[in-house]
Amino acid sequence: KSLLSKLSSDVFTKIGFGVDLNGLGGDVDVEMEHPFIKAVETFGYVFQSRLQSPMWLWRLKKRFGLAEEGELRKAKKIVHDLVMEIMKKSITDKNAATSSKQEKDLITLFMDTMDSTADVMEVRNAVMNFFLAGKDTTTFSMSWMIVNMNRYPRVLDKIRAEINSNLPELVSGELEAPSMSDLQKLPYLEAAMRESLRLYMATVHRAPNQSVTLEGGLHVPFGTHVIVPTYAMGRMTNVWGEDAAEYRPERWIDDDGNVIKISPFKFFSFLAGPHQCLGMRFALLEMETVMAVLLSRFDLKTVENPFDITYDFSVTLPVKGPLECMIHDRSASIAPSS
Structure with a gap:
């Protein structure tokens, strides 16, 4: 970590x-x-x-x-x-x-x-928001991805098969890191990353700038500190189906093998509407790039049983503890392609 x-x-x-x-x-x-x-x-x-x-x-x-x-x-x-x-x-x-x-x-x-x-101060604030909102959440999202790869080896196998088939030069080392166009050849990797984000997303908090009464009759006074239960939202069976608690990247893939575009109001990891994260695409590209390189070239085995790993108490939902891994270079065991 x-x-x-x-x-x-x-x-x-x-x-x-x-x-x-x-x-x-x-x-x-x-x-x-x-x-x-x-x-x-x-x-x-x-x-x-x-x-x-x-x-x-x-x-x-x-x-x-x-x-x-x-x-x-x-x-x-x-x-x-x-x-x-x-x-x-x-x-x-x-x-x-x-x-x-x-x-x-x-x-x-x-x-x-x-x-x-x-507008110097406005620029400063915008860039600082980019950094503060992105650094830790990106770190913790990649941490959970590694945990999930240890929990669900069949998903890891499918990711590696996709990379071997669509981007073999990344495995051989001819390509140092995938480009944006290269990542478009790896839809299952993106699906696996989005599925991890669905289950382990940072908490969002807001305070209304005026009193409001919601559709269900709940009255929220001006200035009330409201925390959105994103952990529960990602596991709602009436939204994600009966298998909502299950890590299953296939829910993001359509019949043609492409990533399904899901409403940000449903997939809330990057917020939605006018407050949607400006760095969403950048964060996804960074995480997918890092995961493509790491998972194709290295075996990362968690020292702790992956199913015993839990989250720490924080709005960003980090992996609890240091997340220690044993790392093995796969290049020595991968035969060169003919």
Whole structure:
């Protein structure tokens, strides 16, 4: 799980900010010490603490900068300073017209569309939302995918058969990583990933900006903190069928072997409507790319019985514990194709 977290951090900071943390280049057993990542992890920790505390208590801590709320203040400054430094550089490069042929991160792309610096804070918030919403959820989704591959080896066999048939150069090592068009040749892998997301999705919370009465007669006053029971939603038999609790990727595949497009109001992993996750397609592509490479080239056997692995108490529903795996390189046992 630590390695997947480092991978997600590397990907999201590179895409979002153009910063290369090289987390995977360090020691496997050493947690990332980059101030930015430590600061971002504080955001998640404090948010989780707020959910478990009376509102008056965490607001009091916030007002006086006490305990974890004091840590959050420091974390916000670290994140703000780094992001603003990157944005200032982007503005300078734009004005000097020196960045036209360079690789561009999200901040640079946003800044290129601006006529002035009036929306700098809006851009900062958008990119930070991309990072904060995507890093941990992507890490934990890939963790659950590995758990499910250990629980259901028949699914793993079908994924590998699909890769062997449709993308053999990935198995042989001729292809380092699949492209977007390559991933379209792997519909069963996408189905398996979506099925894992259905069963283990992050919790969503909202507060209405005005009082509302729902169809069933339930009245929700303005400002009420509402948590959507996504874990239960993914297992509702009246929505997903009698086998809703079962991990079965085939429910996503039509008779022609293509992935079925299901309404986001039913498959709620990335929300729906105007609040649907902007990074949904990116997150799916990242997870499918990583899983295609890992599952085709390595055997990942969980040290713990996969059916004993459970989730931790968190809005992001992470795998509880470190998720230790024994890893075996499959290339030595895969005969070269004739």
